[in-house]
Amino acid sequence: xxxxxTELVQTRVGKVQVRRGGPGxxxxxxxxxxxxxxxxxxxxxxxxxxxxTVDVVAPMFPGFGESEGxxxxxxxxxxxxxxxxxxxxxxxDAPVVxxxxxxxxxxxxxxxxxxERVGRLVLVNAVGLYLPGAEIKDIFGRSPGEMxxxxxxxxxxxxxxxxxxxxxxxxxxTRSGEIPFDLVRPIFQTMAATARLGWDPYLHDPKxxxxxxxxxxxxxxxxxxxxxxxxxxHAEYYASHIEGATLVELDHLAHLAPLEDPxxxxxxxxxxxxxxx
Amino acid sequence: MRIFSFHLMxxxxxxxxxxxxxxxxxxxxxxxxxxxxxxxNRYIDELVYAEELGFDGVCVNEHHQNAYGIxxxxxxxxxxxxxxxxxxxxxVVGNALPLYDPPTRVAEEFAMIDNLSRGRLIAGFVxxxxxxxxxxxxxxxxxxxxxxxxxxxxxxxxxxxxxQEYIGKHxxxxxxxxxxxxxxxxxxxxxxxxxxxxETMEFVAxxxxxxxxxxxxxxxxxxxxxGMFRDACEREGYTADPLQSGWLTPIYVAExxxxxxxxxxxHFWYWVRKLLPGITITxxxxxxxxxxxxxxxxxxxxxxxxxxxxxxxEGRYAIVGSPATVFRQLEDCISSFGTGNLLGLFQLGTLxxxxxxxxLELFSxxxxxxxxxxxxxxxxxxxPNASEGAA
Numbered sequence: 043x044x045x046x047x048t049e050l051v052q053t054r055v056g057k058v059q060v061r062r063g064g065p066g067x068x069x070x071x072x073x074x075x076x077x078x079x080x081x082x083x084x085x086x087x088x089x090x091x092x093x094x095t096v097d098v099v100a101p102m103f104p105g106f107g108e109s110e111g112x113x114x115x116x117x118x119x120x121x122x123x124x125x126x127x128x129x130x131x132x133x134x135d136a137p138v139v140x141x142x143x144x145x146x147x148x149x150x151x152x153x154x155x156x157x158e159r160v161g162r163l164v165l166v167n168a169v170g171l172y173l174p175g176a177e178i179k180d181i182f183g184r185s186p187g188e189m190x191x192x193x194x195x196x197x198x199x200x201x202x203x204x205x206x207x208x209x210x211x212x213x214x215x216t217r218s219g220e221i222p223f224d225l226v227r228p229i230f231q232t233m234a235a236t237a238r239l240g241w242d243p244y245l246h247d248p249k250x251x252x253x254x255x256x257x258x259x260x261x262x263x264x265x266x267x268x269x270x271x272x273x274x275x276h277a278e279y280y281a282s283h284i285e286g287a288t289l290v291e292l293d294h295l296a297h298l299a300p301l302e303d304p305x306x307x308x309x310x311x312x313x314x315x316x317x318x319x
Numbered sequence: 320m321r322i323f324s325f326h327l328m329x330x331x332x333x334x335x336x337x338x339x340x341x342x343x344x345x346x347x348x349x350x351x352x353x354x355x356x357x358x359x360n361r362y363i364d365e366l367v368y369a370e371e372l373g374f375d376g377v378c379v380n381e382h383h384q385n386a387y388g389i390x391x392x393x394x395x396x397x398x399x400x401x402x403x404x405x406x407x408x409x410x411v412v413g414n415a416l417p418l419y420d421p422p423t424r425v426a427e428e429f430a431m432i433d434n435l436s437r438g439r440l441i442a443g444f445v446x447x448x449x450x451x452x453x454x455x456x457x458x459x460x461x462x463x464x465x466x467x468x469x470x471x472x473x474x475x476x477x478x479x480x481x482x483q484e485y486i487g488k489h490x491x492x493x494x495x496x497x498x499x500x501x502x503x504x505x506x507x508x509x510x511x512x513x514x515x516x517x518e519t520m521e522f523v524a525x526x527x528x529x530x531x532x533x534x535x536x537x538x539x540x541x542x543x544x545x546g547m548f549r550d551a552c553e554r555e556g557y558t559a560d561p562l563q564s565g566w567l568t569p570i571y572v573a574e575x576x577x578x579x580x581x582x583x584x585x586h587f588w589y590w591v592r593k594l595l596p597g598i599t600i601t602x603x604x605x606x607x608x609x610x611x612x613x614x615x616x617x618x619x620x621x622x623x624x625x626x627x628x629x630x631x632x633e634g635r636y637a638i639v640g641s642p643a644t645v646f647r648q649l650e651d652c653i654s655s656f657g658t659g660n661l662l663g664l665f666q667l668g669t670l671x672x673x674x675x676x677x678x679l680e681l682f683s684x685x686x687x688x689x690x691x692x693x694x695x696x697x698x699x700x701x702x703p704n705a706s707e708g709a710a
Contacts, residue, residue, distance in 0.1 A: 116461075182453075182602060182603060183343070183453055183600055183602070223612050223615060226611075226615070227608060227612075230603065230608065230611060231608065233603035233604070234460060234603040234604035235604075236603065237458060237459055237460045237602065237603040237604040238458070238460040238604065241452075241456070241458040241459065241460065241602075241603075241604075242456045242457065242458050244456075
């Protein structure tokens with residue numbers, strides 16, 4: 043497994059964390075990973091696996107992890123300009139961009155506006171659309187335990203189990219004070235940052251569908267078949283409205299597929315990044 | 320001190336079988352207009368009665384899409400009260416400023432009430448409860464910014480000659496020129512209710528408004544909250560006046576302690592178990608991290624967690640008993656909180672009309688005069704060591 047190093051990079055909104063790793067050299071494609079509302083990145087096995095064969099760049103969005111500047115970002119428009127800024131600072135020309143959920147939405151927004159800055163696009167269980175009859179389930183008002191049912195196929199996964207444990211604690215009024223604030227703080231911060239981008243309209247951009255035609259990079263749409271947070275119609279819509287896009291389904295996985303089976307997701311991403319599929 | 324009768328206007332008809340939240344997603348099929356037309360009129364009568372009984376004022380407040388308090392527009396109720404009363408203050412605590420777009424509407428309606436009542440309005444501004452951000456799809460991340468801008472717009476509209484312009488981040492008004500203007504000059508007294516967030520206290524301290532401690536916590540949480548507010552005033556370079564703070568609490572008076580509990584307890588539990596569930600939902604970004612950490616210290620003591628009557632009495636979640644008991648417990652709490660305004664909830668949950676009226680009558684005849692005498696306006700209220708002694 044390859045080493046991942048974390049550096050702080052100065053952007054216009056403040057310092058942001060960027061995790062990097064990989065073999066380097068002219069043959070290794072650069073893959074940018076945009077995280078979901080979960081803020082995954084620290085110790086994420088997907089990154090070390092990817093770094094065996096590609097150069098991984100995983101920025102933490104402002105408001106997530108130690109990254110500063112969320113107070114200067116009010117909406118997805120600001121988010122895209124932040125990415126553009128980051129691309130320049132990191133001297134990324136047109137990398138492969140992989141986005142999970144919220145990160146997928148950001149990747150699509152970037153690719154519709156600045157298609158020349160996205161070499162290849164991989165959307166994993168991406169949000170960003172409103173499809174009547176196939177609404178994205180609520181993420182802002184439900185308990186961790188309820189959320190875990192949508193996020194993980196295996197409820198015994200350590201993170202899913204921890205989410206259920208938080209429910210058990212908060213439902214027990216004699217013990218609700220026992221939930222450590224250090225556990226609550228990152229959830230609170232990541233959800234607050236996500237709310238800035240996706241509270242209203244809820245996790246979508248009404249203007250996105252009429253702009254999808256502008257994406258000209260090869261695109262892979264990945265859908266985990268047990269993702270009950272984002273209905274299948276969303277992946278199907280992206281796949282059928284982005285020119286030449288391919289849809290791949292991963293069975294036995296749910297919304298946070300890259301956390302649950304990093305090897306399988308990495309394999310799909312690497313093959314596509316190399317232009318093999 | 321000043322004593323107010325506060326009405327939540329709760330919906331008393333949730334079925335026994337319903338165990339969901341009273342907020343945001345509580346099905347509106349459960350609202351029966353046959354009940355509604357009775358209780359709205361009854362509740363207004365109870366508020367009007369307060370003037371006859373000698374209260375200093377009444378309070379109404381704003382909540383949306385819920386059974387806990389069916390006053391989405393407290394301004395409508397205040398307008399009715401303005402016509403039906405002549406002397407007492409009418410406190411609207413408050414209008415949830417970020418929910419009005421543009422907030423010019425609040426400046427207009429409050430000024431209307433102040434004119435209608437011949438200068439008796441107390442203007443409350445509130446950020447709005449967590450559930451309201453779900454019910455209105457307003458971004459909670461912008462709650463504080465919108466509140467601050469809306470506040471500036473209203474004060475500008477009331478105190479500076481129009482037409483003028485206000486260009487902010489969230490509101491852009493090329494012609495700000497509200498009619499009518501308020502009777503009270505430069506503007507009506509302003510109250511800000513808060514649930515313990517530091518930002519709110521600092522805002523109130525800065526502007527020298529009054530901070531109303533919102534229920535429903537253990538008394539030690541209130542002691543801490545009002546102490547934090549006084550500290551915030553000290554940081555602004557002045558000592559808070561007791562009239563700059565107020566405490567809201569359910570009160571029930573009967574002839575004896577036993578009778579009071581027997582008449583009151585089931586109605587109190589309807590409020591705790593039917594109407595409070597869902598009130599604590601906290602949208603992300605609505606509170607700063609430092610406020611959340613501070614508030615979490617008291618969260619376990621929020622009334623929705625109450626299980627037994629002993630807990631209610633011990634934590635002073637409601638002041639219930641004979642006139643002597645109620646006076647003693649209120650005196651004890653008030654002197655340890657240092658609050659110069661008492662906002663009593665004399666109707667709660669399913670408490671019926673007859674009991675509510677008798678409660679108001681007994682309180683106003685047996686307790687209120689003693690409180691007025693014990694805590695005269697213009698004198699200090701806080702007695703730091705008062706809390707430990709009395710039971």
